[in-house]
Amino acid sequence: MRARLVPYLFLSPAMLMLTAFGILPLFVAAFVSFTNMNLAGLGNWSRIRFIGTTNYTELFSDEEFWQSLGNTAFFALIGVPGVIVLSLAVALMLNRGSGRFHRALRAFYFVPAITAIVAIALVWGYLYNTQFGLLNYLLSLIDVPPVQWLSDPLMAKFSVILVAVWRGTGLNIIIFLAALQAVPKEYLEAAEIDGANEWQRTIRVTVPLLKFAVLFVTITTIIAWLQFFDEPFVLTHGGPLGATTSVSLFLYNQGFAASQFGYASAGSVVLFLIIAVITALQLRSRRTNVDY
Amino acid sequence: MSRIKTMTVAAIAAATLAVGASGCASSPATSSGSSANPVSGPVTFWVMGDSATKFQDLVKPFTDETGIKVNAVAIPWDSIDQKFTTAVASGNGPDLLQIGISKLRNFADSGSLAPLQDKVGDYGSLAAENFIDGMAGDDTKVNGDTLSVPWVSDTRVLFYRSDILNANGITNPPATWDDLRSDAKKLTARGEGQFGYYVPQWDSALPVAMTWGQGGSVVNNDGKIDFNTPEFQKAVDLYTGLYGDKSVPTDSNFDQTQGFVSGATPMVVSGPYLAKAINDAAPELKGKWSATTLPAGETNTSLLAGSHIGMMANSAHQDSALKLLDYLSKPATQLEWFKINSELPAVKAALSDSSLSADPLNAVYAKQLENAKVLPLVPNWDGGVGKDMLKALNSIALTGSDRNSALEQLYKSTSDVSTK
Numbered sequence: 001m002r003a004r005l006v007p008y009l010f011l012s013p014a015m016l017m018l019t020a021f022g023i024l025p026l027f028v029a030a031f032v033s034f035t036n037m038n039l040a041g042l043g044n045w046s047r048i049r050f051i052g053t054t055n056y057t058e059l060f061s062d063e064e065f066w067q068s069l070g071n072t073a074f075f076a077l078i079g080v081p082g083v084i085v086l087s088l089a090v091a092l093m094l095n096r097g098s099g100r101f102h103r104a105l106r107a108f109y110f111v112p113a114i115t116a117i118v119a120i121a122l123v124w125g126y127l128y129n130t131q132f133g134l135l136n137y138l139l140s141l142i143d144v145p146p147v148q149w150l151s152d153p154l155m156a157k158f159s160v161i162l163v164a165v166w167r168g169t170g171l172n173i174i175i176f177l178a179a180l181q182a183v184p185k186e187y188l189e190a191a192e193i194d195g196a197n198e199w200q201r202t203i204r205v206t207v208p209l210l211k212f213a214v215l216f217v218t219i220t221t222i223i224a225w226l227q228f229f230d231e232p233f234v235l236t237h238g239g240p241l242g243a244t245t246s247v248s249l250f251l252y253n254q255g256f257a258a259s260q261f262g263y264a265s266a267g268s269v270v271l272f273l274i275i276a277v278i279t280a281l282q283l284r285s286r287r288t289n290v291d292y
Numbered sequence: 293m294s295r296i297k298t299m300t301v302a303a304i305a306a307a308t309l310a311v312g313a314s315g316c317a318s319s320p321a322t323s324s325g326s327s328a329n330p331v332s333g334p335v336t337f338w339v340m341g342d343s344a345t346k347f348q349d350l351v352k353p354f355t356d357e358t359g360i361k362v363n364a365v366a367i368p369w370d371s372i373d374q375k376f377t378t379a380v381a382s383g384n385g386p387d388l389l390q391i392g393i394s395k396l397r398n399f400a401d402s403g404s405l406a407p408l409q410d411k412v413g414d415y416g417s418l419a420a421e422n423f424i425d426g427m428a429g430d431d432t433k434v435n436g437d438t439l440s441v442p443w444v445s446d447t448r449v450l451f452y453r454s455d456i457l458n459a460n461g462i463t464n465p466p467a468t469w470d471d472l473r474s475d476a477k478k479l480t481a482r483g484e485g486q487f488g489y490y491v492p493q494w495d496s497a498l499p500v501a502m503t504w505g506q507g508g509s510v511v512n513n514d515g516k517i518d519f520n521t522p523e524f525q526k527a528v529d530l531y532t533g534l535y536g537d538k539s540v541p542t543d544s545n546f547d548q549t550q551g552f553v554s555g556a557t558p559m560v561v562s563g564p565y566l567a568k569a570i571n572d573a574a575p576e577l578k579g580k581w582s583a584t585t586l587p588a589g590e591t592n593t594s595l596l597a598g599s600h601i602g603m604m605a606n607s608a609h610q611d612s613a614l615k616l617l618d619y620l621s622k623p624a625t626q627l628e629w630f631k632i633n634s635e636l637p638a639v640k641a642a643l644s645d646s647s648l649s650a651d652p653l654n655a656v657y658a659k660q661l662e663n664a665k666v667l668p669l670v671p672n673w674d675g676g677v678g679k680d681m682l683k684a685l686n687s688i689a690l691t692g693s694d695r696n697s698a699l700e701q702l703y704k705s706t707s708d709v710s711t712k
Contacts, residue, residue, distance in 0.1 A: 039402040043380045047403070130543035131550065151544040153691065240493070240544045241687055256373050257675040259398060 026272065033266035039259035055266035065267065067242050068250035071157070075246060076225040079161050079168070083221050084214070087169040091176030092202060106177070113170025121234030124163050125150075128235070150236050153243035160231045160244050167231070168224065172217050179213035180206070219282055226275050247271050332609045334361035335616050338375070338389035340599065342366050346632050354619045360612045379604070380404045387607040388616065390599045391440055393432070394678075397669040399602060400434035406605040409438040411614055417621035418614075423638050424661055426596050434669060435712070440600035441617055442638035444629070446563050447660045448497060448595045450587060451570075453558035455580040465559075469505065469530050469587045472559065476539035479558055488539040490548055490557035491531070493686055496678030497595040498561060500667060501586065502527035504593035511668045517677055517709040519702055526589065528685065528699070535689035542690055549573055552581070561586065563597070567653055568634060583653055585660045596664035598638055636661075670709045680705050 033055055035041070041048040059065050094106055112120070127134050128149035136146045149159045183206055191201045207214075229248040232238055238245035238253070245253075247267065255264030339347045344366035351362045365386065367375050372395065379385030380402050391399050399405060412418040420429030423442045432440065450472075452465045460479055466472035476488025491498065500510055508523020534540045541557065549566065551557035553574040560566070570577060586592040601620065603613050619625055626637035627645055636657055637643050649655045667673055684702040687693040 039377060039380060039398060042377065043402045043404040125545070129545055129547070131541075131546060131556070148543055151542060236544075241683055241691065253675055256377070258672045259373070259377065259402075 029265040029268050029272075032262055033269050035262045037262040037265070042259075042261070051262070055263050056270075058263065059266050059270065064242060064245070065247075065250060068245045068247045071243065071245055072226060072228060072247045074157060075161055075164075075228050076222060078158075079164055079225045079228070080218070080221050082161070082165045083168045083172060083225075084217060086165060087172035087217070088176055088207075088210075088214070090169065091173045091180060092206070094173065095177060095180045106173075109173050110170045112167045115167075117167075117230045117234055120163065120167060121231075125235060128159055151240055153240050156236055156240055156244050160235055163235065164225075164228065164231045168221065172221065175217055176210065176213055179210050183209045215282070215286055219279055222278060222282070223275055226271070226278070332360075333612050334363040335388060335609050335612050336363045336365060336386040337601075337616070338367045338386045339364050340367055340369055340372065340390045340392070342368075343633050349632065350625065350629055351616065351619070354616060358612075358615060360609075360615060362616060376402075383606055385604045385606070387609050387613045388601050388603055390443060391602050392599050393427075393597055393666050394673050396432060396440060396600060396602075397434055397671050397673070400437070400439045401671055404605055405439040405602040406607065406610065407437040407439060408441065408603065408614075412438065412441065415614060415618035415621075417618045417639075422621065422640060424596065424640060424643065424664075426665055427598070427638060432600065432666065432669065440602040441621060443599045443601045443620065444635035445596065445598035445638045445643070445661060446636060447597065447657055447664045448501060448561050448563055449583045449585055449656055449660050451552065451560050451562055451566055451581060451583045453552065453555060453577075453581045456555050456558040465582075465584045466587050469502065469589055472587045473530070473533060473537060473539070476534065476559065477537050480537070480539045485556060487541050487551075487557045488537075488559060489534060490546065490551050490560040491534060491540045492548060492560075492562075493544050493682065493690075496674070496682050497597070497667060499527050499531050499681060499685055501561075501593065501595050502530050502589070504665060505586065505589035505591060507590040511711055515710055515712040517668060517670060517706045517711075519681065519699070519706060528688070528695070531685050532689045532695070553577060564634070564636060564653075564657055583656045585656060585663075592663060594660050594664045596661065596666045598636070668711050670711050677706050677709050 034050055034052060036049050036051050036054075090109060094102055094109070096102075126132070130136060130146050130148055130151060133149070135149065139145075139147060148155055150156050187205050187209070188201055191205050196204065227248050228246040229252065232244040232246055232249055233252070236244045238249045248271070251264045251267045251271070254260045254267065337347065344364040347364040348362070351364070355361055367389075369392075372392075376385075376389070376399060385404070408418075412420075418441055422428075424445055425431075427442045427445065429438070432438075432442075450465060454465075456479065457463075457465065457475070460482065462475050462478065466475050472489065479488035480486060503510055503521075503524045503526075506523035506526045508521050508527075510517060510519060510521075510524065512518035535542070541551065546557075548557075548560060548562060549569040550573070552560055552566070552570060567583065570581065586594045601617060603610065603617070607613055620629075621639060623637070623639050623642040623645065626639045626642035627648065629635060630637055630642070630648060636654075637648070642648065643658050643661065649658055668677070670677055680702055684698045688695050688698050
């Protein structure tokens with residue numbers, strides 16, 4: 001009996017944290033989403049009214065919400081493949097050596113992941129600046145007219161994606177590198193003896209063996225991009241004309257700038273459901289596949 | 293992309309429930325008995341920006357005289373909403389806090405500010421007529437209550453590079469918006485990368501001031517937001533016309549100070565903070581630039597901004613806090629604050645004091661403050677009406693949206709917003 005309880009004892013700290021900061025807030029948000037909770041309601045709970053599904057019907061007729069959903073889809077469709085392909089490619093190349101140079105490179109690629117977002121915003125803000133930015137200066141050397149990196153609605157989307165990809169690869173490179181260490185040398189040797197060249201060994205042996213790492217990175221990256229927030233928040237504040245307002249930023253604006261907590265909670269419940277469905281679909285698709 | 297941000301909205305609600313409950317339970321213990329004590333304290337004051345140390349210096353004579361200790365806490369401008377939300381939710385806020393006028397309605401709607409109309413009468417410095425017209429009393433009441441008193445004022449005036457204007461044959465700064473448009477065209481013709489004027493795309497006060505200048509208002513007689521007026525149409529003509537003339541830069545991250553210093557945008561409507569930024573960035577420009585009151589349409593009404601101070605209703609040190617408010621509103625204190633922190637006084641007597649108005653720039657600000665109005669006190673101006681208005685104007689000016697449909701959309705989204 002006691003032996004059966006031990007695992008739960010070890011799990012309990014994590015479970016407690018998850019319950020207190022993950023599951024409980026979820027239920028509270030679901031509850032709040034049916035009320036008109038705002039700053040006044042926060043000060044005095046007697047002013048909170050149940051308003052049924054009004055928040056949801058308003059949300060679905062809110063153009064800004066749909067724009068932010070569209071933006072988030074755009075970010076994820078470009079950003080997720082970008083991060084995965086780039087970090088896998090870099091990890092494969094870094095894995096080819098273990099000398100001092102390669103170790104230094106690993107640290108180099110990890111730096112963006114641990115740099116404070118405020119510093120990133122400042123530096124990239126200067127790089128992207130239309131008048132004085134380095135990027136436009138370099139372009140001017142080859143007679144390209146100034147690009148409105150953060151002012152043009154479409155360009156701004158790509159600009160924030162670039163920063164996020166640059167920042168997001170570091171951690172995933174480390175995960176892929178760790179998985180690459182676990183690829184058995186025997187398989188690669190056997191393939192080599194069979195006459196497979198390096199490209200074939202990478203594509204046919206190494207990458208399939210990384211399947212679990214790829215799945216893990218894909219799921220976490222998709223979730224991260226659906227919750228895309230930091231880069232547009234610090235670089236563009238969601239502008240120009242809402243072109244870089246992600247769902248999370250929309251919720252933040254509704255919740256913390258406008259104090260419409262009920263409305264924002266309704267939005268966060270919708271976002272949660274979208275993420276839950278997408279993640280469930282991914283896990284399901286994995287189950288049907290063969291394992292090595 | 294951090295995970296932490298994800299469920300913030302949910303987490304805040306949870307935190308609210310938890311902290312709110314404990315706050316309610318503990319508040320009676322802290323408030324009992326202390327409010328009767330005339331020197332109760334310390335009075336906690338939330339001061340915006342990074343001027344807490346300076347504020348502490350400002351109130352030292354007050355503490356010496358009354359024995360009331362003051363504890364100034366610096367709150368960064370961009371985190372005031374979260375800080376205030378937390379204070380409201382937990383019931384553990386400051387005694388007094390600085391409130392930007394554009395946030396006044398939001399903070400008032402929370403119901404956590406103490407009504408002051410019955411109390412200000414006991415303190416000579418707090419009478420509404422002492423303050424700049426339009427800033428105190430009925431003009432900034434919310435739902436019939438006076439929930440704050442003015443603290444510092446701010447306005448918008450026209451800054452111009454006299455050297456560049458002169459070199460291009462413009463001897464006087466434009467006195468009307470029509471003059472400004474034609475001068476801006478002339479200055480834009482200087483060449484590639486040169487403009488005549490700069491429109492900050494995030495500045496929701498400018499189109500409103502343009503409407504006021506045409507003799508109009510953005511609030512109708514019922515106290516509701518109304519952009520469907522001939523005067524606002526004229527303001528739209530002006531705003532989008534400046535873009536149509538190609539007299540203004542289209543980058544959203546164009547740097548106003550750098551543009552002025554480099555001469556790329558030799559005219560701009562901005563506040564006293566720009567003067568400070570120019571002096572810091574380019575002291576050598578001294579004498580080559582100046583400021584004047586806003587260009588006029590029919591009049592030249594500008595923005596009256598600045599900050600008020602409100603008292604939290606659950607403050608345990610209300611008498612001490614009111615004494616401090618009284619001290620802060622004395623002309624001498626206001627002048628001292630201007631001296632150490634360059635924020636313009638909200639008290640008329642201080643504003644017209646010769647030590648201040650001797651500086652020609654200050655004289656311009658003071659003159660403009662005689663014809664300035666606060667933005668409509670609607671809930672969430674910055675994120676609601678102001679944002680919608682800028683979105684409509686900028687989409688017409690920058691992305692070529694259809695003017696009528698963009699404005700129709702604006703009328704629709706703002707018609708229910710009321711100042712009452």
